[in-house]
Amino acid sequence: MYKKEITIYDIAAALNVSAATVSRALKDHPAISKKTRGKIREKALEMGYQTNALASSLRTSKSYTLGVIVPRLNSNFMSTVLAGMEKAASDAGYHLIIMQSFESEIKEKENAQLLFSHRVDGLMVSTTSTSPEPAHFKPFFAKNIPVVFFDRIPQKYNQYNCVTIDNREAAWQATRHLLDTGKTRVLHITGNTGIQVYKQRLEGYKAALSEANKPFDHQMVWETGLSVEDGEISAKRIMTMKPLPDAIFVANDTCAITIMHHLQKNGIKIPEQIEITGFNNDPFSEFSKPSLTTINYPGEEMGIKTVNLIIDKLNTKHIEPKGKQIVLKFGLLIRESTNQAAK
Amino acid sequence: MYKKEITIYDIAAALNVSAATVSRALKDHPAISKKTRGKIREKALEMGYQTNALASSLRTSKSYTLGVIVPRLNSNFMSTVLAGMEKAASDAGYHLIIMQSFESEIKEKENAQLLFSHRVDGLMVSTTSTSPEPAHFKPFFAKNIPVVFFDRIPQKYNQYNCVTIDNREAAWQATRHLLDTGKTRVLHITGNTGIQVYKQRLEGYKAALSEANKPFDHQMVWETGLSVEDGEISAKRIMTMKPLPDAIFVANDTCAITIMHHLQKNGIKIPEQIEITGFNNDPFSEFSKPSLTTINYPGEEMGIKTVNLIIDKLNTKHIEPKGKQIVLKFGLLIRESTNQAAK
């Protein structure tokens, strides 16, 4: 029924040479004469031979596979990161096994185990773990398999390899921009502040308030899932506030645009009554009415840098105990949802 | 330097049993007594043993890996499909190697080869090939490895396993909806019509025209890359037309929204002067001003159905020579960019 696998032994038998010779010929080992190499190449093609990467990886303990774990892959930001990763990996002769954790620490751990079992050469994680030190990567560290965190990094990030932006600084800029226009009641709608990125954004928000001598009110910080649904719920809740906030800093664009849309439906003028700032620079944030002020977050670059860092670790026999941090540049894009002339 | 791998032999040695016993114990083979099984389990945990999936796959020729090839992974639609795939695969004990072809047939072929080398159990492809029969999957067919095409399927699709929507019908409905409001100059902006999905959308467009007794004008069909940039270029070009078209059917939302945005900037009223219909139902198509009429395209479902079909083929020793086609339901979402009361 199933066709037999075609192996180097088959080629060897067909040409009356040893499997060793075939193996060497196929990878251009210098000890094989041009003539036999040619013959073998030809025969391999003719027989439809395809190398068995599993066998090769088992023997050499090198899989040319990188594992990726993300909370979910279908956000504009994350899929952009992954696209960058795939491109960079592919260019370097690697490929990706991508898994989703769905914000579950248990699933993240299971994923890590599976990737370990498959002997990935390296692991890239946007962690969903809120514990200071994610324990489930121990086996990787023990075997010296490089692990790089990106975007969502662990609390004690300076011990690990990380690629991120300065979320605190970005949030600080966004909030300050709102305060600069004289707004005083700035609502912050964010995600789980156990997660590093949201924690830092919150810190930036607080810092900007304090610097402007505005009191911090924890009632003005809402932790949500930042989804479209959360946006709808938040919008409703905002409508019940009195006084209304006069500005909102939302921790992602999806949620920001949803909120903006629903507030407008309720007759609220953006930015006149309420200014809104998002985060991520999703493609359509530019095309909403009004266009959304947001933080431009370099997804593709993050993916590429993450892969490059891991491949770098792979190629240099690194003995550095400490992790390396790469902090990418972001940009505050001031658009119509905050009515300020540029600077 | 590197810690030695911990294998079943190490566990066997530590407990004075054979590796065979350890292997069986770890997979709950009934022939192993509860007692030894317990001991082995415990020891494995204690020693930090992690199964080597490469060795296992080599021996059993079952990798529990599925390959995926897509043109690019960072569109809203595609990442949604992939998210569905990853979820479904993971639930079934499989995982995904995802690769991008970047619309290059050569890259697609290379990717297929690599996935074959890695002995994936099945392959899922959104093909970029415009040739009637994609030859680069031959090795898979020869070895009876299931291949399922989704979204972008080959020309002779009825010979293969496919999961799609009826693009012709969807385009027909979209175009007809425009014509129903009395529009006569309907521009169709689409992608490479060598690709099946765009070809079929074009056919649907033509069919609707012909049914309404409107002449088909090939100058009213523009093949573009459907990107944001293409949208900008198209918008400029539209502004030079006289008379202006009174309706546009764009083959994706990204491009549609860009065009709408730029036309509005030039003072054109949507939908009063020009109606616009998109395709895909990207998340923000609902939040644009005006909201965009579009075709709702079930991405996640497509991913899940594709994986399920492949796993189905994997589990049943299929001898069907012909492929199976799954056609998913789509929906025309009538919104503000076409000024028609529902129905």
Place this chain on the structure above:
DNA sequence: TTAAATAATGCAATCGATTGCGTTAACAAT
């Protein structure tokens, strides 16, 4: 108590490619 049946475990080959080391062949040097 002993044969028969069943339960538990071990032996050794296998999956396919790789590679250190040893051989053989070919050619050059003396």
Place this chain on the structure above:
DNA sequence: ATTGTTAACGCAATCGATTGCATTATTTAA
């Protein structure tokens, strides 16, 4: 002609888990 060098290739072990077919230990039946 003999030895020394290279060049070209083969042998066989190895990576780690699996599994058909023994073999041994334990029960059960008679």
